[in-house]
Amino acid sequence: MPTNNFTNKFLTTNSCAVIAAPFSGGQPKGGVELYKSFFICNITNNLFRGPPRMLEAGLLDMIEGLDWKVEIQHNDFNALEKECKKVVDTRHIKNASFVSKTCQTIHEQIKKHAALGQMILTLGGDHSLGMATVSGTAAVHKNLGVIWVDAHADINTVDSTDTGNLHGCPVSFLTGLTGQVEGFEWLKPCLETNKICFIGLRDVDEPEKKILKENNIKAFSMYHVDKYGISKVVEMCLEYLGKDTPIHLSFDVDALDPSVAPSTGTPVRGGLSFREGHYICEALHESGQLVGIDIMEVNPALALSDEQQIQTINVGCSLARSALGETLL
Ligand SMILES: NC(=[NH2+])NCCC[C@H](N)C(=O)O
Ligand SMILES: [Mn+2]
Ligand SMILES: [Mn+2]
Numbered sequence: 001m002p003t004n005n006f007t008n009k010f011l012t013t014n015s016c017a018v019i020a021a022p023f024s025g026g027q028p029k030g031g032v033e034l035y036k037s038f039f040i041c042n043i044t045n046n047l048f049r050g051p052p053r054m055l056e057a058g059l060l061d062m063i064e065g066l067d068w069k070v071e072i073q074h075n076d077f078n079a080l081e082k083e084c085k086k087v088v089d090t091r092h093i094k095n096a097s098f099v100s101k102t103c104q105t106i107h108e109q110i111k112k113h114a115a116l117g118q119m120i121l122t123l124g125g126d127h128s129l130g131m132a133t134v135s136g137t138a139a140v141h142k143n144l145g146v147i148w149v150d151a152h153a154d155i156n157t158v159d160s161t162d163t164g165n166l167h168g169c170p171v172s173f174l175t176g177l178t179g180q181v182e183g184f185e186w187l188k189p190c191l192e193t194n195k196i197c198f199i200g201l202r203d204v205d206e207p208e209k210k211i212l213k214e215n216n217i218k219a220f221s222m223y224h225v226d227k228y229g230i231s232k233v234v235e236m237c238l239e240y241l242g243k244d245t246p247i248h249l250s251f252d253v254d255a256l257d258p259s260v261a262p263s264t265g266t267p268v269r270g271g272l273s274f275r276e277g278h279y280i281c282e283a284l285h286e287s288g289q290l291v292g293i294d295i296m297e298v299n300p301a302l303a304l305s306d307e308q309q310i311q312t313i314n315v316g317c318s319l320a321r322s323a324l325g326e327t328l329l
Helices: 059-065 078-085 096-115 127-138 170-175 206-214 222-228 230-241 274-287 306-323
Strands: 015-021 069-073 119-124 145-149 196-201 218-221 247-252 290-296
Touching: 015 059, 015 096, 015 127, 059 069, 059 306, 069 096, 078 096, 096 119, 096 127, 096 290, 119 127, 119 306, 127 170, 127 247, 127 290, 145 230, 145 274, 196 222, 196 230, 218 222, 218 230, 222 230, 230 274, 247 274, 247 306, 274 290, 274 306, 290 306
Parallel strands: 015 069, 015 119, 119 290, 145 196, 145 247, 196 218, 247 290
Antiparallel strands: none
């Protein structure tokens, strides 16, 4: 039974702004912006873009069923993409202009809704959008803390990234570790390195390991999840960030084991179980400190079958519901 006992310490309404962000410019594989299934609709190379498949699955009704008032913000980045194609990339960083302009748009939308005291749920889209979502809630909620659930640390700087894919870099932009990057002038450092906790890491690049160590950043890898159990890990994160801290949850579905969420761009074996992923969301809802939720990297185009695709979309929806107050009893 849904129960959204509205006891949030930082929100002033029971309204939830859902930001649909069909965007894949921060990584090389199309599809996180997809609307219709390749399989169901037989669209092979002409990508039809639109709101994320989680909406098609009925997510808005589900959220209303949890007693939230829902405000949906749709986005279409097709025109922007064409315009940005003409801009020369910043060094080896791919699609810098497209990522920056998209993120700036989403940042402004989130800032507006967060200022109304609303919960923010962003449906990605690739994780470069983290630049927009965290900076958007941080602009309103002072002293914001972030729980970044991911197989990857996404903390490469523009100098350390091997791939040049910006979905591997958002945390270094948010914390200012990458310095001011040309074209991203709108994005000012908004997150202290001691206000972020990672959960689920298991595929961290060597330069990222160095960055995490040097900056003493709190990170729980899958080793720590195995060692302490997920409930203790979440408890340690909440203790570390503090009770007076509004919290933004940025959930990359590749944190889950590929057997749970197969349809994503950079799957890594040995991930969180279905229940471990949902436990994180449930416990953060229970904390009453959540002000923003991202469900990122759901990529319907990469599934090997309809079943895999539906499974991943469904798990994205159920993570969002858990973070918004769905309980098992
Ligand atoms: N959001 C993600 N799935 N990020 C994957 C990043 C992979 C790799 N560390 C890179 O920088 O490209
Ligand atoms: Mn990831
Ligand atoms: Mn990520």
